[in-house]
Amino acid sequence: MVEVRFELNGETVIAKEDPTKRLLDVIRTSFGLTGPKEGCGEGECGGCAVLIDHKIMNACITPLGNVHGKSVVTIEAFAKTQRGQTIRKAFEAHGAVQCGICTPGMVIATESLLHANPHPTEAEIREGLSGNLCRCTGYNMIVKAIQSLVEKEGSLW
Amino acid sequence: MVLDISKSINKVDNFEKITGTAKYIDDIKPEGCLYARTLRATIPCGRIVSRHYPDMPEGYAIVDHQDITGQNFVKIIFEDMPVFVEETVNYYGEPILLVVGEDKATIVSLMNQISIQYETYEPVYDYVDSKIHKSYIKGQGEAVFDKAYKVIEHTYETGYQEHVYIEPQGVIALYEPDKVSLLGSIQCPYYVKNALMNVLGCNEEEVRVEQATTGGAFGGKEEFPSLIACQAVVASKKMKRPIKLIYGREEDMAYTTKRHPAKIKIEAAISKDHEIIGLRTHVGLDGGAYIGLSGVVLLRAMIAATGAYTINHLHITGDVYITNTVPTGAFRGFGAPQMIFAVEMMMHHIAKELNEDPSTLRMKYLAKTGDVTSTSGHFIEPIIMEKMIQRAMEISDFEHKIKKHKHERINKDSHKGVYKGIGMSWFLHGCGFTGSGEQVHIKAVVRLKKDELNRVHILVAATDMGQGVKTTFRKLIAHKLNIPIEQVIFENPDTDKVPDSGPTVASRTMMIVGGLLAKAADQLKHQWNDQKEVMVEERYKQPEHIKWDDETLQGDAYPAYSWGINIVEVEVDPVTFEVTLQGVWSVYDVGKAIDEQVILGQADGGLLQGISYGMLEVMENKDGRVQQKTVTDYIIPTAKDTVFMETELMDNPYALGPYGAKGAGELTLIGGAPAVALAIENAIGKHVTRIPVVPEYIMELMKNG
Numbered sequence: 001m002v003e004v005r006f007e008l009n010g011e012t013v014i015a016k017e018d019p020t021k022r023l024l025d026v027i028r029t030s031f032g033l034t035g036p037k038e039g040c041g042e043g044e045c046g047g048c049a050v051l052i053d054h055k056i057m058n059a060c061i062t063p064l065g066n067v068h069g070k071s072v073v074t075i076e077a078f079a080k081t082q083r084g085q086t087i088r089k090a091f092e093a094h095g096a097v098q099c100g101i102c103t104p105g106m107v108i109a110t111e112s113l114l115h116a117n118p119h120p121t122e123a124e125i126r127e128g129l130s131g132n133l134c135r136c137t138g139y140n141m142i143v144k145a146i147q148s149l150v151e152k153e154g155s156l157w
Numbered sequence: 158m159v160l161d162i163s164k165s166i167n168k169v170d171n172f173e174k175i176t177g178t179a180k181y182i183d184d185i186k187p188e189g190c191l192y193a194r195t196l197r198a199t200i201p202c203g204r205i206v207s208r209h210y211p212d213m214p215e216g217y218a219i220v221d222h223q224d225i226t227g228q229n230f231v232k233i234i235f236e237d238m239p240v241f242v243e244e245t246v247n248y249y250g251e252p253i254l255l256v257v258g259e260d261k262a263t264i265v266s267l268m269n270q271i272s273i274q275y276e277t278y279e280p281v282y283d284y285v286d287s288k289i290h291k292s293y294i295k296g297q298g299e300a301v302f303d304k305a306y307k308v309i310e311h312t313y314e315t316g317y318q319e320h321v322y323i324e325p326q327g328v329i330a331l332y333e334p335d336k337v338s339l340l341g342s343i344q345c346p347y348y349v350k351n352a353l354m355n356v357l358g359c360n361e362e363e364v365r366v367e368q369a370t371t372g373g374a375f376g377g378k379e380e381f382p383s384l385i386a387c388q389a390v391v392a393s394k395k396m397k398r399p400i401k402l403i404y405g406r407e408e409d410m411a412y413t414t415k416r417h418p419a420k421i422k423i424e425a426a427i428s429k430d431h432e433i434i435g436l437r438t439h440v441g442l443d444g445g446a447y448i449g450l451s452g453v454v455l456l457r458a459m460i461a462a463t464g465a466y467t468i469n470h471l472h473i474t475g476d477v478y479i480t481n482t483v484p485t486g487a488f489r490g491f492g493a494p495q496m497i498f499a500v501e502m503m504m505h506h507i508a509k510e511l512n513e514d515p516s517t518l519r520m521k522y523l524a525k526t527g528d529v530t531s532t533s534g535h536f537i538e539p540i541i542m543e544k545m546i547q548r549a550m551e552i553s554d555f556e557h558k559i560k561k562h563k564h565e566r567i568n569k570d571s572h573k574g575v576y577k578g579i580g581m582s583w584f585l586h587g588c589g590f591t592g593s594g595e596q597v598h599i600k601a602v603v604r605l606k607k608d609e610l611n612r613v614h615i616l617v618a619a620t621d622m623g624q625g626v627k628t629t630f631r632k633l634i635a636h637k638l639n640i641p642i643e644q645v646i647f648e649n650p651d652t653d654k655v656p657d658s659g660p661t662v663a664s665r666t667m668m669i670v671g672g673l674l675a676k677a678a679d680q681l682k683h684q685w686n687d688q689k690e691v692m693v694e695e696r697y698k699q700p701e702h703i704k705w706d707d708e709t710l711q712g713d714a715y716p717a718y719s720w721g722i723n724i725v726e727v728e729v730d731p732v733t734f735e736v737t738l739q740g741v742w743s744v745y746d747v748g749k750a751i752d753e754q755v756i757l758g759q760a761d762g763g764l765l766q767g768i769s770y771g772m773l774e775v776m777e778n779k780d781g782r783v784q785q786k787t788v789t790d791y792i793i794p795t796a797k798d799t800v801f802m803e804t805e806l807m808d809n810p811y812a813l814g815p816y817g818a819k820g821a822g823e824l825t826l827i828g829g830a831p832a833v834a835l836a837i838e839n840a841i842g843k844h845v846t847r848i849p850v851v852p853e854y855i856m857e858l859m860k861n862g
């Protein structure tokens with residue numbers, strides 16, 4: 001076994017596991033972080049999204065070895081940040097959550113989008129969420145939550 | 158607290174879901190838990206002639222039909238579907254056994270060493286083997302066809318629809334020496350409990366079922382989870398360890414229930430003065446290999462045979478056909494989406510063939526308060542559809558757009574520009590179980606318990622699968638008792654703690670279960686005693702004026718109906734025939750919204766499912782095998798495929814619903830497919846008779862007429 005060293009939610013960790021193992025399994029099983037969800041296992045639904053060096057990635061198709069020397073942030077840590085809490089409040093206010101299984105991924109997608117583009121248009125927001133599937137909400141309440149962030153909280157990003 | 162109950166509040170489970178701390182079934186791993194994987198039949202029809210099992214290493218085992226101590230069928234309605242195949246195989250992928258053990262990779266390698274020999278029989282995929290036939294008449298039935306000046310006939314076809322709840326199916330069987338506990342992503346804890354008692358051959362006290370936070374269901378976690386729950390508990394009994402059985406996406410899409418494909422033939426008897434005097438309709442549903450809930454789905458489809466209209470003479474028949482394919486089952490709308498699609502297209506097609514304006518013709522038959530329903534009951538509650546239609550046409554600028562699109566088509570070479578069209582559907586949905594279901598079969602019981610700390614516990618089996626009942630029930634009780642919502646407790650149901658208030662299906666939760674809870678709250682108010690615990694109970698009683706005959710299918714099929722209008726505007730690319738949504742407008746009568754934002758969320762999500770059922774979602778079965786098994790192949794909409802929807806809710810309180818609430822969850826789906834199909838028909842000027850209306854189908858229509 002090789003040692004894969006990376007930063008997980010702000011702390012340096014070492015995973016002594018097969019580097020071809022899926023990052024999703026490592027963070028859910030070895031580190032007990034169950035916020036990222038497995039919806040499809042093929043990088044289509046975005047349920048397992050995490051931030052790798054501040055960019056959204058699907059942990060189900062990321063081999064562990066790929067994050068060596070990088071920073072990985074999951075919903076558990078991101079939700080505690082000021083931006084995380086601000087996104088949460090916007091999601092709450094706009095009814096963006098139903099069953100909730102896609103929600104951690106949607107929050108990560110929101111952060112990734114606003115980090116790269118603090119003032120997205122509606123079309124850019126829809127593009128930014130297009131890697132994340134939701135079957136409950138029809139997406140519009142999530143889009144409106146993000147629009148409200150753009151209007152009121154733009155300076156945070 | 159005199160606020161309007163519809164005023165939205167922060168949903169009670171928002172925080173845990175957004176921060177990723179909510180525990181779904183796959184997030185739970187009990188001490189000593191083993192994994193399980195299903196070995197499936199690789200033929201669509203035949204029998205097993207021999208099995209070869211490898212020697213199993215310590216801690217690993219094969220669990221099959223021989224391990225069942227009770228009866229080897231999944232208790233739903235009929236006794237036809239086995240938990241594990243004994244000999245006969247009825248569909249490709251039918252479960253034969255589980256391999257259980259600690260390490261997933263070892264399980265897979267053991268599965269590869271199992272060999273099963275089959276004798277194959279000729280499979281059936283056509284609509285030929287009817288296992289359930291039903292019929293009813295209204296008025297003179299088909300006798301009016303003798304008086305018809307002409308008969309207009311069309312056949313409409315609908316395909317599979319896959320639920321694609323983002324969380325796949327999953328259960329965990331927990332082991333204790335004298336008790337089996339099942340934790341699962343499920344809609345109906347008591348359905349699962351009854352199935353477990355049957356497969357284990359044990360009594361009520363020995364089985365407990367608890368719902369885990371559920372990541373979407375849409376009917377897909379109504380009856381299906383009973384199958385895997387049975388398998389997991391049999392394995393758990395054998396291994397004396399907890400068993401975790403979680404499906405991957407491909408397994409879930411290929412081998413779990415879907416919406417029934419349907420063929421619906423409608424004949425309309427037309428008089429000399431262009432009146433629709435009667436309908437003769439046959440609906441055929443593909444039930445897959447086992448009956449499951451198909452008979453009940455068929456009934457709901459048949460009862461919806463006149464949609465939102467009143468037609469005086471009807472002869473309605475229906476069949477569930479058994480085929481060698483994966484069983485179909487419950488899906489939001491439960492037979493109504495297929496029939497409402499057919500009826501809405503038919504009304505439109507009749508108008509076209511009679512050379513009349515579709516809206517004018519439809520308005521002539523629109524159901525009114527007091528009218529006789531399809532099953533010869535009565536629409537007792539006020540119907541406000543005329544007002545709703547007017548409002549929907551206003552907010553969408555419908556009439557102007559119809560004229561504008563027509564003008565553009567006539568005055569422009571349409572192949573150079575895009576095709577534009579707008580379509581409108583009118584629909585209703587019966588709230589609660591069909592016919593005598595609530596009274597005879599379900600017999601809902603609810604309880605409220607006030608504890609010594611003056612907290613009120615809601616004790617019902619209703620499950621929150623995203624539709625927000627955790628919030629709306631707590632809000633309902635808080636309002637009723639005039640206490641803060643924090644003082645009301647409603648946990649995921651556990652059959653050891655809550656009575657059987659029925660399954661979370663059929664748009665019954667708020668109207669029926671919520672209605673009983675509201676009555677229980679009134680009782681509790683009278684018995685309230687700050688010093689001690691108080692428990693109150695309510696049982697369902699059919700309102701006196703509701704009469705139904707299960708044999709003849711005559712009477713009031715539902716205690717109340719919710720109503721809706723959807724308007725969809727589209728553009729169709731003249732080269733690729735791709736359809737893009739331009740605008741979506743809706744008006745609903747759900748009685749009274751217990752939380753406006755919750756209902757608007759149902760409206761957005763339900764309608765998008767309905768629209769994509771109508772234009773996007775393709776699932777085919779070839780030689781008995783589902784062809785689209787991943788979310789890459791089976792397309793559901795993304796955020797880019799939709800537009801903001803304008804939705805209005807009309808207050809039309811139902812006297813027997815809590816604060817006037819009726820059903821809402823299914824209503825929002827069933828008008829989507831006909832609205833988008835009519836919009837496409839309007840854009841391209843061809844008769845659409847099947848869904849989904851995908852580009853390939855549009856191309857076929859454009860080329861062949």
